[in-house]
Amino acid sequence: MAKLVLPAGLLVLALLGVPMLLMLRYSFNSFDPLYLMKEAFTFGNYARAVVDPYYQKILLTTVAVALASTLLTTLLAYGPAYWLARMEGRWKSKLTILTMFPLLVGGVVRSAGYMALLSSDGLINATLRGLGLITVPLQLLYTPGAVVFATVGIVLPYMILTLASVIESIPRQVEDAAANLGARPGTAFIRVLMPLSLPGVLAGSTLVFILCMNAYATPLLLGGPQFQMMAPAVYDQFARASNWPFGAALAFLLLVVTVALTTLGSSVIARRYKAG
Amino acid sequence: MRLTSLIYRGTIVIAYTVMLLPVLLLVVTSFFRDAIIAFPPTGLSLEWYRNALTRDEFLSGFLVSVKVAAIATAIGVPTGTAAAMALVRSRLRFKAAITTFLLGPIIVPGIVAGIALYLSYLAVQNRLDMDIVGTLPGLIAAHVLLTIPWTVRVVISGLQGLDRSVEEAALNLGARPRAVFLRVTLPMMRPAIVAAAMFSFIQSFENLELTLLLVGPGMSTLPIAMMNYLEFQVDPTLAAVATLQIAVIAAMMLITDRYVKLSRIV
Amino acid sequence: MKSLELVNIRKEYGDAVAVDDMNMTIRKGELVSLLGPSGCGKTTTLRMVAGFVAPSAGSVLIDGRDVTHRPPYERNTALVFQSYALFPHMSVAQNVAFGLEMRRMPRAEREAKSLEALRRVRLDHLAERYPRQLSGGQQQRVALARGLVLNPDVFLLDEPLSNLDAKLRAEVRSEIRGLQQALELTTLMVTHDQEEALTMSDGLVLMAGGRVRQSGSAQDLYERPADAFVADFVGRSNVLEGRVEGGSFRMKDGTALPGTAVPTARYYTLRPEKIALTSPDQGVPGTLREVLYLGAQTEYTVLLGTTPVTVIRATPGPDDTLARLRPGDPVGLRWNSADARLLDS
Numbered sequence: 001m002a003k004l005v006l007p008a009g010l011l012v013l014a015l016l017g018v019p020m021l022l023m024l025r026y027s028f029n030s031f032d033p034l035y036l037m038k039e040a041f042t043f044g045n046y047a048r049a050v051v052d053p054y055y056q057k058i059l060l061t062t063v064a065v066a067l068a069s070t071l072l073t074t075l076l077a078y079g080p081a082y083w084l085a086r087m088e089g090r091w092k093s094k095l096t097i098l099t100m101f102p103l104l105v106g107g108v109v110r111s112a113g114y115m116a117l118l119s120s121d122g123l124i125n126a127t128l129r130g131l132g133l134i135t136v137p138l139q140l141l142y143t144p145g146a147v148v149f150a151t152v153g154i155v156l157p158y159m160i161l162t163l164a165s166v167i168e169s170i171p172r173q174v175e176d177a178a179a180n181l182g183a184r185p186g187t188a189f190i191r192v193l194m195p196l197s198l199p200g201v202l203a204g205s206t207l208v209f210i211l212c213m214n215a216y217a218t219p220l221l222l223g224g225p226q227f228q229m230m231a232p233a234v235y236d237q238f239a240r241a242s243n244w245p246f247g248a249a250l251a252f253l254l255l256v257v258t259v260a261l262t263t264l265g266s267s268v269i270a271r272r273y274k275a276g
Numbered sequence: 277m278r279l280t281s282l283i284y285r286g287t288i289v290i291a292y293t294v295m296l297l298p299v300l301l302l303v304v305t306s307f308f309r310d311a312i313i314a315f316p317p318t319g320l321s322l323e324w325y326r327n328a329l330t331r332d333e334f335l336s337g338f339l340v341s342v343k344v345a346a347i348a349t350a351i352g353v354p355t356g357t358a359a360a361m362a363l364v365r366s367r368l369r370f371k372a373a374i375t376t377f378l379l380g381p382i383i384v385p386g387i388v389a390g391i392a393l394y395l396s397y398l399a400v401q402n403r404l405d406m407d408i409v410g411t412l413p414g415l416i417a418a419h420v421l422l423t424i425p426w427t428v429r430v431v432i433s434g435l436q437g438l439d440r441s442v443e444e445a446a447l448n449l450g451a452r453p454r455a456v457f458l459r460v461t462l463p464m465m466r467p468a469i470v471a472a473a474m475f476s477f478i479q480s481f482e483n484l485e486l487t488l489l490l491v492g493p494g495m496s497t498l499p500i501a502m503m504n505y506l507e508f509q510v511d512p513t514l515a516a517v518a519t520l521q522i523a524v525i526a527a528m529m530l531i532t533d534r535y536v537k538l539s540r541i542v
Numbered sequence: 543m544k545s546l547e548l549v550n551i552r553k554e555y556g557d558a559v560a561v562d563d564m565n566m567t568i569r570k571g572e573l574v575s576l577l578g579p580s581g582c583g584k585t586t587t588l589r590m591v592a593g594f595v596a597p598s599a600g601s602v603l604i605d606g607r608d609v610t611h612r613p614p615y616e617r618n619t620a621l622v623f624q625s626y627a628l629f630p631h632m633s634v635a636q637n638v639a640f641g642l643e644m645r646r647m648p649r650a651e652r653e654a655k656s657l658e659a660l661r662r663v664r665l666d667h668l669a670e671r672y673p674r675q676l677s678g679g680q681q682q683r684v685a686l687a688r689g690l691v692l693n694p695d696v697f698l699l700d701e702p703l704s705n706l707d708a709k710l711r712a713e714v715r716s717e718i719r720g721l722q723q724a725l726e727l728t729t730l731m732v733t734h735d736q737e738e739a740l741t742m743s744d745g746l747v748l749m750a751g752g753r754v755r756q757s758g759s760a761q762d763l764y765e766r767p768a769d770a771f772v773a774d775f776v777g778r779s780n781v782l783e784g785r786v787e788g789g790s791f792r793m794k795d796g797t798a799l800p801g802t803a804v805p806t807a808r809y810y811t812l813r814p815e816k817i818a819l820t821s822p823d824q825g826v827p828g829t830l831r832e833v834l835y836l837g838a839q840t841e842y843t844v845l846l847g848t849t850p851v852t853v854i855r856a857t858p859g860p861d862d863t864l865a866r867l868r869p870g871d872p873v874g875l876r877w878n879s880a881d882a883r884l885l886d887s
């Protein structure tokens with residue numbers, strides 16, 4: 001029985017474990033404009049990735065967008081998740097499908113949809129113009145706000161589905177008991193439902209944060225040429241600059257920051273709730 | 277209306293609007309006549325659908341995406357399910373560490389894993405003198421990194437909710453372990469396995485980041501074909517492609533829902 | 543039908559002993575109840591018989607044959623789980639036919655047999671339904687039929703009535719007993735409900751803390767409890783602590799109770815329904831503290847010294863002197879000294 005982990009384990013080892021080690025090794029090599037990559041053992045790439053203000057700014061922007069998007073997504077997802085979790089009958093199935101549907105459509109397509117919403121001739125500007133509220137279109141597209149807005153929209157289904165499945169496992173009687181003991185809905189939510197659904201919040205926000213740190217299409221399409229985030233920057237090192245060692249170092253930096261922040265975040269939230 | 281209830285209803289309306297409006301917008305704009313998407317349109321047309329269907333990259337991208345997703349799912353779901361069974365049921369040591377390892381591809385940002393794979397593919401290519409980047413097997417191998425962790429994740433939670441006494445009842449009625457597995461355990465895991473297959477397929481089908489560097493001429497997935505098109509022009513062609521894709525996906529979901537109630541598996 | 547025998551059977555989980563050197567015999571066609579408080583090792587015992595738990599020591603004999611090391615699917619036992627454990631993805635008929643299919647019985651034959659088993663539990667009209675479409679009582683009867691159809695050597699029931707409501711419980715109780723007697727099934731039933739055990743069984747085994755405290759017929763345990771625990775657990779009992787002193791039993795508060803032939807004892811036990819209420823001068827004097835009307839019966843709490851004693855009598859008619867008793871009234875208690883049991887432990 002224990003042997004059953006082997007096929008999956010070996011696949012992940014071969015396709016992720018070994019490649020990551022190879023990339024780690026490359027990140028210590030040096031770049032040569034002529035031969036591209038030279039065998040070496042230097043921390044220069046990491047030093048550059050950390051010290052260069054250009055990449056500092058990109059990393060900070062990425063973390064800021066990911067944090068803002070994760071926070072907004074969590075706040076926005078609770079209501080729908082509760083609604084979905086407590087719904088009964090055939091509507092539940094319909095609503096579940098409706099929530100999963102955007103996932104299947106994919107991030108690229110939905111990013112394009114947000115462009116049609118936010119562009120200067122997009123739905124929002126056209127509506128405001130039609131109402132006579134503005135004459136010059138608002139600059140909505142190609143702003144950091146547009147990136148956060150679209151990112152939230154794109155990762156919301158994950159958060160709602162994860163939270164809903166945890167809320168569903170919380171017996172309704174627990175909430176009824178809180179109400180019976182005199183807790184108003186808001187209080188019952190903060191004192192009972194939120195602590196109990198914490199595993200769902202952790203699982204959901206971890207997943208969402210990773211997706212945000214990793215976002216490629218959304219910043220590229222909605223952020224405009226001036227707006228830089230990590231995923232496109234790392235990609236550029238391979239697709240355009242061909243600086244593998246530096247690209248590998250950047251990729252590891254992104255990985256380490258992502259893992260460190262998710263670990264930190266989950267332990268802080270878990271501790272706060274245990275203490276409170 | 278109390279503030280609590282206002283916030284509750286408000287977030288529901290906002291969340292579903294933010295999630296679904298862009299999809300709806302794309303469907304609508306795919307029928308606009310103007311080359312630059314603008315509201316209100318000067319007229320309607322089906323021109324963009326003709327363009328979408330005559331451009332080879334979208335149809336071939338769709339076919340590649342379906343092939344990759346289907347095969348990666350076919351590999352990831354059985355291996356992932358087997359691993360999940362071992363992780364929940366066997367007396368394996370270091371279970372927590374192995375689980376984290378198998379879920380690793382979800383934790384590692386896709387762009388990072390994609391680059392690592394790209395470098396490894398190139399390294400292997402140089403040694404064996406064969407192409408991997410830009411081939412179907414290369415893409416499928418990469419997408420197995422999506423289907424395995426999602427299957428492990430979904431099936432583990434499904435198995436934990438399974439009533440062991442039902443399997444014991446089968447043993448008690450004279451079924452040998454093999455028969456118990458085939459006749460009782462597996463059918464009871466069906467919803468979890470279908471959910472795993474669905475999530476795996478979705479993850480593979482819509483993936484962009486992991487795949488970016490691994491495509492090649494004539495061997496590109498639909499999301500990448502769309503991304504490339506978008507970087508150069510924003511006209512309703514993409515909306516038309518998206519609408520066609522949405523129609524196919526909606527049909528697939530409705531058919532799946534007939535056989536397994538999706539609300540019961542998520 | 544076959545007999546069941548447990549010989550010095552024992553189960554340890556780490557340092558904890560769940561079942562401790564247990565011996566038990568069930569003769570062919572008998573129903574024996576395994577009774578005891580929660581956590582005393584009943585389910586563990588049942589699971590050792592079915593083969594889900596390997597004993598740490600001792601053996602399980604079915605019809606004299608040692609099956610201790612046989613896997614569950616090679617013992618012809620049928621276990622009805624507390625949760626029923628029906629196969630959710632199979633119809634009622636498929637559930638019942640499953641065991642026969644495992645025994646490679648041809649389809650036509652097994653269909654006929656399962657329908658017959660379903661008829662026995664009056665569910666043949668629901669054969670095509672799925673478990674989730676049945677009520678709790680119906681699911682219970684499917685679980686029964688699924689075991690019965692195999693004509694098992696030993697029939698095992700784990701708290702079969704615990705998930706049913708009070709009215710259904712009485713009904714299913716007599717149904718199970720009826721089937722068991724009609725089919726002469728050798729049956730081991732686990733329960734923590736003494737009424738269930740007393741009304742359904744040919745024999746009782748009372749467990750506590752993994753050990754057998756007493757076994758025998760319902761009368762044995764009720765009339766002749768081996769110790770104070772048994773007296774208290776089976777039926778209700780006044781368990782009065784004290785010691786024997788000069789021919790009478792002196793309680794801790796000093797009150798003397800009459801009629802003792804034994805030299806030593808720590809407990810004086812007396813069933814509430816064996817005590818008569820009289821005027822203070824005709825029995826051991828005490829004070830009435832509480833009257834609890836239970837319908838056909840009335841329960842009186844009387845203080846002898848400072849020790850409360852429970853008395854249960856048929857509810858008196860309106861003209862009866864007993865009907866005029868109020869808390870605080872002086873009363874006398876009288877009983878046949880043969881009904882008192884003096885116990886050392």
Ligand SMILES: Nc1ncnc2c1ncn2[C@@H]1O[C@H](COP(=O)(O)OP(=O)(O)O)[C@@H](O)[C@H]1O
Pocket residue numbers: 555559560578579580581582583584585586587
């Ligand atoms: N798998 C197990 N591992 C450890 N201890 C167990 C296990 N199963 C039962 N026990 C312990 O054995 C004792 C008897 O349990 P059980 O047979 O289920 O009691 P009952 O059915 O009489 O309520 C309990 O103290 C229980 O905690």
Ligand SMILES: [Mg+2]
Pocket residue numbers: 584585
């Ligand atoms: Mg039990």
